[in-house]
Amino acid sequence: MDATDTLVVEDFNLAATLNSGQVFHWHREGEMFFNLVGDQPLIVSQPTPDRLDVHAGGADLARRYLALDHDLNKIRRTLPKGDKPLRQALKFAPGLRILRQPHWECLASFITSSLKQVSHIRQISLTLRSKFGTKIATIEGVDLFSYPTPEALANAGESALRACGLGYRAKFLQQTAALIADGAFDLNAVAELEDAAALEKLCELPGVGPKIAQCSLLFAWERLGMFPIDVWIERALRELYFAKARRQPSSKALRDFAWKHFGPYRGYAQQWLFHHARTSGIFSRSRKDG
DNA sequence: GGACAGGGTACAT
DNA sequence: ATGTACCCTGTC
Numbered sequence: 001m002d003a004t005d006t007l008v009v010e011d012f013n014l015a016a017t018l019n020s021g022q023v024f025h026w027h028r029e030g031e032m033f034f035n036l037v038g039d040q041p042l043i044v045s046q047p048t049p050d051r052l053d054v055h056a057g058g059a060d061l062a063r064r065y066l067a068l069d070h071d072l073n074k075i076r077r078t079l080p081k082g083d084k085p086l087r088q089a090l091k092f093a094p095g096l097r098i099l100r101q102p103h104w105e106c107l108a109s110f111i112t113s114s115l116k117q118v119s120h121i122r123q124i125s126l127t128l129r130s131k132f133g134t135k136i137a138t139i140e141g142v143d144l145f146s147y148p149t150p151e152a153l154a155n156a157g158e159s160a161l162r163a164c165g166l167g168y169r170a171k172f173l174q175q176t177a178a179l180i181a182d183g184a185f186d187l188n189a190v191a192e193l194e195d196a197a198a199l200e201k202l203c204e205l206p207g208v209g210p211k212i213a214q215c216s217l218l219f220a221w222e223r224l225g226m227f228p229i230d231v232w233i234e235r236a237l238r239e240l241y242f243a244k245a246r247r248q249p250s251s252k253a254l255r256d257f258a259w260k261h262f263g264p265y266r267g268y269a270q271q272w273l274f275h276h277a278r279t280s281g282i283f284s285r286s287r288k289d290g
Numbered sequence: 291g292g293a294c295a296g297g298g299t300a301c302a303t
Numbered sequence: 304a305t306g307t308a309c310c311c312t313g314t315c
Binding site: 021110113114115118120121172207208228229230274 | 296298300
Binding site: 165169170250252 | 304308309310311312313
């Protein structure tokens with residue numbers, strides 16, 4: 001194992017970041033979080049709020065993947081003043097960052113995510129890795145497999161993917177994998193496009209609509225202005241910002257609101273609100289007066 | 291035990 | 304622009 005690197009960190013919460021539903025394959029053993037970034041093993045722990053220990057994988061990889069270079073002070077200054085719900089969400093997990101994930105594994109994971117719970121997405125992700133990925137390392141007794149390449153998933157075929165519990169998503173994943181494996185769709189070209197064009201481009205893929213395209217752009221392509229709206233965020237926005245509205249805004253009106261209200265780093269606002277809504281139980285309490 | 295819903299998308303009106 | 308089918312799993 002490599003020598004441990006110790007990084008001084010500020011505004012960073014490792015557990016919240018890895019458990020915030022942007023990534024699904026991390027293992028935890030005590031204080032240690034471990035798995036692969038692409039095909040690189042990474043083992044990290046955060047013994048105190050201001051310290052990150054990188055036990056394997058190296059400081060550079062950790063800094064890049066965990067987006068430790070994002071200037072959260074600057075980002076917070078762009079957020080709307082006097083937005084109480086957002087302020088509360090920030091207080092709940094101020095160090096929740098948006099990762100820089102490898103493009104393909106992020107996109108593919110979100111293709112398998114539609115109408116599923118986070119725990120199930122994780123289960124599918126780990127199964128796909130162990131069946132169609134490459135074994136890279138064993139850490140704490142856990143075998144770590146890289147995310148299967150587009151070629152591997154394209155060749156696996158729809159029925160083999162169904163056997164992993166993907167249901168109707170199997171066809172989407174297989175088809176998208178095939179388009180990329182064939183070279184009919186150039187995933188690398190997406191990085192060169194402006195946000196709107198990149199979004200449109202990703203939506204050409206089977207099983208990829210605006211929600212999944214925006215998740216991928218936000219969590220893998222570092223497009224921090226994306227604002228994916230799922231059932232949780234939609235519910236959260238309605239309850240937090242329009243509870244007293246005489247008439248509930250349409251979904252489109254809600255999108256427009258979010259786009260204008262939260263500003264250029266709305267992706268961060270989305271992630272903080274999502275994490276808060278999902279984890280804090282604010283929506284599991286009585287909703288009698290709905 | 292069935293019904294229900296879970297980080298949507300594709301396709302038909 | 305709105306409605307519905309799609310597959311599977313855990314939960315009540």
